[in-house]
Amino acid sequence: MLGAVEPWLASPKTAVGSYCDEKKTVENDQLLQCLDELGSDDLKSAIKYALEIGDTELAQSLVPVGKCVLDYATGCSHVEVVNWLLDCGYLRLDAQLAVSAIENVALRGSLELLQQIFQLHSPLPDNHEHWAKAWGYAILAACTRGHVAIVQWLVEHHLRREACENISTYEPHSAPLALAAKEGHVAVMQYLFDQGLTDGSLLAMHNAIAKGQVSSVEWLLGHFSFDEYRKTGEAIDKSAEYGHLAMLEFFHEVDSTRSYEDVETKRRRIEPPISWWVHAKDPIYWAAKSGHIEILEWIQANRSQKCLPDSIDIAAKYGHLEVIKWLHQHRTEGCTNMALVQAAKLGHLDVVQWLHLNCPEKCSSEAMYVAAENGHSATVKWLYLNCPNSHTNQAVDRAIHSGYFQVACWLQARFPDYKIGNLLAYQKPLVDVGDPLDSASFEMLLCLHVRFNDVFTSHFLELLRKNLLFYGGRYRPVLDHISNWVDENYPTSPMNTS
Secondary structure, eight states, X not given: OGGGTHHHHHSOOOTTHHHHHHHHHHHTTOGGGGGGGOOHHHHHHHHHHHHHTTOHHHHHHHSOTTOOTHHHHTTOOOHHHHHHHHHTTHHHHOHHHHHHHHHHHHHHTOHHHHHHHHHHTOSOOSOOHHHHHHHHHHHHHHHHHTOHHHHHHHHTSTTHHHHHHHHHHHOTTOOHHHHHHHTTOHHHHHHHHHTTOOTTHHHHHHHHHHHTOHHHHHHHHTTSOOHHXXXXXXXXXXXXXXXXXXXXXXXXXXHHHOOOOOHHHHHHOOSOOOOSGGGOSOXXXXXXXXXXXXXXXXXHHHOOOOOOTHHHHHHHHTTOHHHHHHHHHHOSOOOOTHHHHHHHHTTOHHHHHHHHHHOGGGOOHHHHHXXXXXXXXXXXXXXXXXXXXXXXXXXXXXXXXXXXHHHHHHHHHHSTTOOTTSSSOTTSOXXXXXXXXXXXXXXXXXHXXXXXXXGOOHHHHHHHHHHHHHSOGGGHHHHHHHHXXXXXXOOOOGGGOO
């Protein structure tokens, strides 16, 4: 019955991969049929996941003789299992187990269970650093999920000061306010503000912008000053990049009505807030980068926004053909030569074809050069057949240097008079053996030896041997194998020639 668990026994034991496979095995009741085949680590993982899915009976049945389920329950996030541990008295017996449950219970939103766990060990011992650390993580977890009542209970506890100090020490980029803002939990944000827990307001704004949480942004503008952040233009540019149309509409309304009274205006009682949109660098560029046509359409209809020719360039780089077509039709900035080059570099043949048809003057030899360098044979062949301006024999060298021998052979047949390696930088080796763990370098040497052995000139061999000497260390045995092959087939040592 080993086949029942072979998928996860054979797979790399990653935190996600193996655990997910083990979970499936446990859920299918297959594991019981092959216990004798399991190693201790695999059995431990299976027991932990039985607990994670709330099957305490199965978990107990898997526990080896002489062991206790407590040995596997630390950090379990299933509320029913934590309740079971509480009812069985395990959480009272093991303070560390109780501490490990605090964060997960807060995350799951069970205030009553959280209070019960704490009461088991109250009053806390003088040395309660582990409790304070867990308390801090519990606050962060509750803020993330928006559990206001739990946040309130945790914050108003006497462990608050130590917990907050631990947050600053161990999680400096995870302020409670910032986590609540990221998920749009305005009620939690308001409570934290009332309690004076206002650290991380700028991070909160960053998070809210990134997640498109308009309600969080609106609340933040009413309670903090963001003049310096506003002047960076990031709020608009990032909203465009992430595709948050509602956020762009919100800032548009703020700028258009000039009626939004933020904390800065309240304090100074002078001019209206500075425009958010006026400081935007290039939202069209960022929307084009991510392929958000709906953002481009909205900006075109509602804002008089300038952009640079590199908007089409960046869309070409990421293969957003429909965005390119839209920009070409609705904007006048055009593109640069880099548009076709970037598309060729990443193998976006459909983009290359469209750009060549609509902007034929943008095609250059660099397009074939980078396509060959990155092994995009279909793009290389299409450019050769349809874009004479792209022809460059140097692409042969770049394909070889990058390990794409088939591309190099195809190109060399089209440029038969080109001497391979002729245009490569003089001190740059045609074949780099710098990564001996990658067999491609040696394979390329073998291919060149069979098809183009005239490449093995004195200069080529000199650079090759220098590389073999330079990259030694723990890879010496592998490099010695290559070096021996070179010496056997090309015994003349250019290192010793003048």
